[in-house]
Amino acid sequence: MSGVRVLVGTRKGAFVLSADGRREHWDVSGPHFAGWEIYHVKGSPADPDRLYASQCSGWFGQVIQRSDDGGGSWAPVGNEFGYDGTPGTHQWYDGTPHPWEFARVWHLEPAPDDPDTVYAGVEDAGLFRSTDGGQHWQELPGLRGHSSAPSWQPGAGGMCLHTIILDPSSPGRIFAAISAAGAFRSDDAGQTWRPVNRGLHSEGIPDSAAEVGHCVHRIAMHPSRPSVLYMQKHWDVMRSDDAGESWREVSGDLPTDFGFPIDVHAHEPETVYVVPITSDSHHFPPEGKLRVYRSRTGGDEWEPLTKGLPQEHCYVNVLRDAMAVDSLEDCGVYFGTTGGQVYASADAGDTWEPIVRDLPAVLSVEVQTLQ
């Protein structure tokens, strides 16, 4: 029988939420790695029992955990993320050169066809890959070696590589996004990269249309339309129809175009979800109403989805990696909040229910569809 497994990373541990295909009754497992920050947990598309988790702490640094039984048990694997060669410098907040320094893994992206191959996006921004199930990690240095890298600056949350998209139709094409450098594309499996930020405009940088320097928060792609990308930028919701060569704004009638996550319906490539947030200084929803907005037209026209979500006194945030969709016939949509709620919709966003209400602040949500 079909089912789903929702993988939740929080400030104080990981949780695994499981249900059958009706998605009505949930089994909650956790906290795993209690007391540690879990930035991301993700399953392998090639083997749903293979999970990877990024576990870190200000005291004890980075640990990578691996499960080979769907989260029932875990074992630490390799955690050495050494930059290739002499790390060099990027710009610090005050404009001075600052040595590249590993802080943590923000995002783990398992390869679609091999459970032992997994990519890691790290702070300070770099892309790593393991081909032995996480035991050893090698940097793909071409990204950080791009000529613009010495000018990259961190966003307020650190200079993180938070988005990794492996194009399912073009082997070797990878998209990565960095706060606050922007979006980058490789067409040769990560050896060389170029910025793909044309059309982005950011008021917080001296040249609003610069090639790099944009605070991209999240990029999403539908696997059947890999040339179409959706982006939630610091401000602005953007769309590209040419694999990032150019972008246009599709914020349309959103109440605010600031936000963090963005995702696409599993079966409808033009159906997109965002969670508008008041502003970069007010990291909570407008009017204290938690509303997911859905566009069925690939952007520009948006509708609020509120049924089952708090519509008063709600001042939580939804972070960039904290939204996911399942691929059941009725597409499920999931997101977690900094207030510790994980909401699920089994009808593409029309109605919502909390799976759990009182977890630690949610950093990430992923979902596996189990057949």
Next chain:
Amino acid sequence: MIRVVLPAHLRTLARVDGEVHLEVAGPATQCSVLDALEARYPMLRGTIRDQRSGKRRAFVRFFACQQDLSHDPPQAPLPDAVASGAEPYLIVGAMAGG
């Protein structure tokens, strides 16, 4: 035999209860104790000191015999009481909230 006390999070990570007892070849130094600890528990590599530079992580401290050894050279001999096993070598997570 050297007695090592780990902080709770690292005991959980290494799946040990109570003290860790290590045999250290040659002079007992902070470096040789940590080498032996990481050899037996590879999952602790990088959690106490940097894997490449060997530099102590900022919020980790080393105590023994009521002294803070955190700033001592890694190759300095440990106190006799630690080398003999009379006193434990304490690896401590700095006090902080959050």
